Amino acid sequence: MFIIKEFELEGRLGVIKTKRGKVETPAFFPVIDPLKQLVSIKEIEEIGFDQIITNAYLSYKRFGEKLISEGIHNVLNFDKVIMTDSGAYQILEYGNIDASQETVMNFEKAIGSDIAVILDKPTGDVNKLDAEKSVEETLKNAYEAVKLKDDKTLWVLPIQGGRYLDLIKRSSEESAKLPFDIFAIGSPTVFLEKYSYKTIIDMIATAKNCLPPEKPVHLFGAGHPLIFPFAASLGIDAFDSASYALYARDNRYMTDYGTERLEDLDYFTCNCPVCSKYTPKELMEMDKKERERLLSMHNLYVIKRSINRTKQAIKEGRLWEFLVEISRYRPEAYEALRSLSKYIKQINKYNPRYKGNPRGLRFYNEENLWNPRIINYKTWILTKYLPDEKKVILRQIPKDTRYCMGEDGREVIYYTPYIGLIPYEICGVYPTIQFHYYDPIPIQVERDLINMVRVFIIKMKKLGYDIIVEASYNNYYSHDIGKEAERLKVKVNWK
Ligand SMILES: [Zn+2]
Structure with a gap:
């Protein structure tokens, strides 16, 4: 047995x-x-x-x-x-x-x-x-x-x-x-x-x-x-x-x-x-x-x-x-x-989305992007997830994630390397927050992030959502996300 x-x-x-x-x-x-x-x-x-x-x-x-x-x-x-x-x-x-x-x-x-x-x-x-x-x-x-x-x-x-x-x-x-x-x-x-x-x-x-x-x-x-x-x-x-x-x-x-x-x-x-x-x-x-x-x-x-x-x-x-x-x-x-x-598909049939007592994930390079659990999560965000509010703001995740905060009347979705997009309401749910990575991130990882943000914005626009992107001149990937959003004719709040 x-x-x-x-x-x-x-x-x-x-x-x-x-x-x-x-x-x-x-x-x-x-x-x-x-x-x-x-x-x-x-x-x-x-x-x-x-x-x-x-x-x-x-x-x-x-x-x-x-x-x-x-x-x-x-x-x-x-x-x-x-x-x-x-x-x-x-x-x-x-x-x-x-x-x-x-x-x-x-x-x-x-x-x-x-x-x-x-x-x-x-x-x-x-x-x-x-x-x-x-x-x-x-x-x-x-x-x-x-x-x-x-x-x-x-x-x-x-x-x-x-x-x-x-x-x-x-x-x-x-x-x-x-x-x-x-x-x-x-x-x-x-x-x-x-x-x-x-x-x-x-x-x-x-x-x-x-x-x-x-x-x-x-x-x-x-x-x-x-x-x-x-x-x-x-x-x-x-x-x-x-x-x-x-x-x-x-x-x-x-x-x-x-x-x-x-x-x-x-x-x-x-x-x-x-x-x-x-x-x-x-x-x-x-x-x-x-x-x-x-x-x-x-x-x-x-x-x-x-x-x-x-x-x-x-x-x-x-x-x-x-x-x-x-x-x-x-x-x-x-x-x-x-x-x-x-x-990956075969693996994800059995791979649990959540673990009872997980340890934080550590990210080093692009191979971490192939992690079946991460792929599963991102696929879910891009194909199944819909924000409750019709207004959405994409914001860089704070260094200390305890400062993640929601906003009235607007859905806050954080962006971060490796994981991609994290809606505020599931912040902290494995695997969305317990992870560590080192700066600067590899170029493939940055491309992956920008690509995910692009796909998400295009989908949200099609569905009639009102989107604002927050971007920073002081951070390379946030800056590149801001530029990408501008190309997609989305309003960007520069910081
Ligand atoms: Zn020995």
């Missing part, structure tokens, strides 16, 4: 209830390798992960029948939520493995998985014909799996299609009709490895647009700290990856924006217990296994931090601002932000 507690953009804070316990979403499931796990599950739990994922096929290879007689929680000594992957990825890697849907699902039931993935046919980065085949085969598997499901386990159905959006659409539309508990977007790892965030954004947005909004959606193989907030903003609720361990094996040190090679570092810029205790040089001089273990732990701390920052931003209604901030970390992230703005 999935309970959504809070929406922000298309993302949400929620709780997945399993037979064993709860998973707070967005959540990250560290991948446990049954054959060569260096960081113990206990340590993973101490870092703050209440859920793990492991591979059913590899677990069986490692533990055999014991898994069935004792149950996976006892064998792994972890009494929180365990998700199992069917092992389909191994099929992708090693060719066909002889296992039927029934064998795989019965095994997952028998070992006591809380969340279990059915046997699917992952797409990977293949040609369209093969991608199509994996979509059809996974759907065939899904119909069969519906009959084999039990009620205790949460069953996961992977969406296939690779980078072919029409195939993802077909896969999602058909999957949406089936009674699975969780949907998962398959095989994005190949694109993540290339930092092709844009492809992932398109894949997620396409799938999410077809999937039922009340169901959780998982993104397989996503372990880059930068992808979490972007994916979460489109409604991805869970992630899993072995990246923390794979990078460590390769001496790669995760940062908030990517990875660094350990040997290139003179200082650690992270405050996790590993980085607080050691220097890069000390780690380099260590025994390889111990270094790998410590690096894995650091990487998990970085992942945890990114997940928590994402959650906090959702809570505060600042997810878009957070994305703008991290879009500066690397060009691919900036590209991701741009791709995301293609899906």
Whole structure:
């Protein structure tokens, strides 16, 4: 069962209830390798992960029948939520493995998985014909799996299609009709490895647009700290990856924006217990296994931090601002932000106009103008809002907004960068007043403001409103608004 507690953009804070316990979403499931796990599950739990994922096929290879007689929680000594992957990825890697849907699902039931993935046919980065085949085969598997499901386990159905959006659409539309508990977007790892965030954004947005909004959606193989907030903003609720361990094996040190090679570092810029205790040089001089273990732990701390920052931003209604901030970390992230703005309409279907306990918005540059909530607000002002009074005055917003005041017989509408126009009567209602920006504003932001004022004036004139604009010679954008108003033959009170 999935309970959504809070929406922000298309993302949400929620709780997945399993037979064993709860998973707070967005959540990250560290991948446990049954054959060569260096960081113990206990340590993973101490870092703050209440859920793990492991591979059913590899677990069986490692533990055999014991898994069935004792149950996976006892064998792994972890009494929180365990998700199992069917092992389909191994099929992708090693060719066909002889296992039927029934064998795989019965095994997952028998070992006591809380969340279990059915046997699917992952797409990977293949040609369209093969991608199509994996979509059809996974759907065939899904119909069969519906009959084999039990009620205790949460069953996961992977969406296939690779980078072919029409195939993802077909896969999602058909999957949406089936009674699975969780949907998962398959095989994005190949694109993540290339930092092709844009492809992932398109894949997620396409799938999410077809999937039922009340169901959780998982993104397989996503372990880059930068992808979490972007994916979460489109409604991805869970992630899993072995990246923390794979990078460590390769001496790669995760940062908030990517990875660094350990040997290139003179200082650690992270405050996790590993980085607080050691220097890069000390780690380099260590025994390889111990270094790998410590690096894995650091990487998990970085992942945890990114997940928590994402959650906090959702809570505060600042997810878009957070994305703008991290879009500066690397060009691919900036590209991701741009791709995301293609899906504003889809996002605004879920994005709440108001938040219960929001933090003020902070504006820096034109990307803040793409904030779906701001776009939503401006669209409302320009298409729906009509002043009560037939006389309207447009006035620059005072520095201290406590001095905002109404006037008898005249509707006061304030103008301000980023937000645009704020009628006096809704001053202070989120998001119209709790925001900060720095002067001078970027030229694109000024153009956006003047454009909004122009569109509004033209509409008001058409509807027969009497408009006065207040403008100041001492302020550049107010001055430009005054000039624009004069061009539109509107009376301007210069100050
Ligand atoms: Zn660290």
